[in-house]
């Protein structure tokens with residue numbers, strides 16, 4: 001797929017889902033889980049962010065014109081200095097709350113990646129062994145998605 005950087009940001013804003021939570025992302029949100037088959041790239045969230053200090057995937061609000069893969073790649077590029085050409089998306093899992101959803105796009109690394117924190121939203125971005133993920137303090141949304149994502153990776 002082609003990656004077309006755009007700076008519109010019309011997805012930035014809070015919404016209330018049908019479960020009564022407040023979420024960031026007027027058109028929902030998307031994140032990117034990069035794997036090499038035995039490891040995944042996770043983001044240690046900055047203290048000032050929602051559930052700061054926990055680990056999750058890089059991601060954020062979708063813009064109105066973006067499909068989930070475009071949004072996930074854009075957010076990952078912003079937060080980890082990822083070259084979108086070095087990953088190949090192969091699956092996704094949707095956490096749908098009604099009126100708001102978070103889609104985690106799973107992507108295979110197709111080149112050597114050295115992801116690192118590229119903006120203020122992260123303390124650290126690094127590879128973790130898949131076996132170690134459950135030992136980390138996880139963002140609640142990611143903790144909920146992880147069993148499903150792990151299954152997708154294992155296929």
Ligand SMILES: [Zn+2]
Pocket residue numbers: 017018019020021022023097100
């Ligand atoms: Zn919700």
